[in-house]
Amino acid sequence: MSDKAPSTGRETEAANSTPGDPQLCALCPKLCRFACPIAAGTADEGATPTAMMDSYHQARAGQIPWEVAAENLAKCTGCEACRAPCEYDQDVPKLLYMARAEAWEKGAIHDGSRALHETYLAHGNPFEMDPREILLEQARDGDFQRKGRVLYWPGCRVLAEEPATVGATMDLLRSLGADHVSLPGRDDTPVCCGAPLRVIGDRTGFEATAAGLKQFFNRQRTWVTPSSACLGAVRTGYPEAGVLVNAEVLHVSEFLLFFRDRLAELGKQAMETMEQQDRPIPTLYVHDSCGLHRRLGRGDPVHDVVEAVTGQRPVRLAPSADESTCCGAGDFHDLRRPEAAREVARWSQRHSSVSKEAWLITGDTTCVGALKRATPTPQVHDLVGFLVRWLGFLDAP
């Protein structure tokens, strides 16, 4: 794209290449204890950064088996809620990636991570699905352009959990004027960027995946995704693995803002249709995902897109974006530790003001399933899922 992407000016994960010192956490009087959704939501003292890094140090010193440390090191959603109360600006998720990679090299792997890895090896993604089959079913020939200038990377979670939105998303993008957008090739390209491998500590697997995808990604000028997991992996994980992607890497909200006027036009038409049909206009809430807001500093464009299409600023679910609570699914925690993830989701939404009639929008496809299970409204959508339904490209569920 020739225009510069809107920036929130908080590129925390990208800018901070030094994650900190695990020793500081191990010796800390748990300043972040009450910010951590896992420690609070599951009442597990082993989930604090202090406990996790302490077990890491003990394993390195040979005082406990690496298997014991690996169990503890898995207890994190990567939400970065611990960063605000921290006096040392520790990047706990990145410290844990490093610690898990070391445990992995010793052959110590948390059970849930091992199960995820086995699924990944069998299917090429962490879900038990065939992505190519889904792309064949849900998209049309014209959605795959070998020379498209923009690659729309839905992420494997969308293909597994919201497959019906894929074709509708391409219709939406075309109606905005973005007719140069392509889905990943369905014949020859993996549709998982390797993000789960980075999280669980399979450094070699992640590096091989990144190296394998580099050439394909560099064919396009712009790479767009609705997933903070994919965005974080390609934006920060690939460079850390020595893989440089030249394409401009954007969250879908940033890309959509290039079409702000057309969004407003389509939004106005949708509102007129709703009024003609006497349909009530629901209150719209936006959930600020930890992955997008805290880790990547890219949360505000989500609000801007919703405002562009509805004419109104949506209601923020948390008092402020920084106070947003984790849904429990970040860093594939819902796949690695499903029961703990459900408890975290219930805990994080315990004071939610969202009614059954309201719509809840999250900028991150990671969070949709967890929020659906924890909030009373059935209308929980990621940003693109919201747009395709609000604008009539797909019936609301």
Ligand code: SF4
């Ligand atoms: S993240 Fe900061 S506050 Fe939390 S344990 Fe580590 S050093 Fe202490």
Ligand code: SF4
């Ligand atoms: S990143 Fe989130 S889940 Fe992980 S230790 Fe920090 S607050 Fe807890």
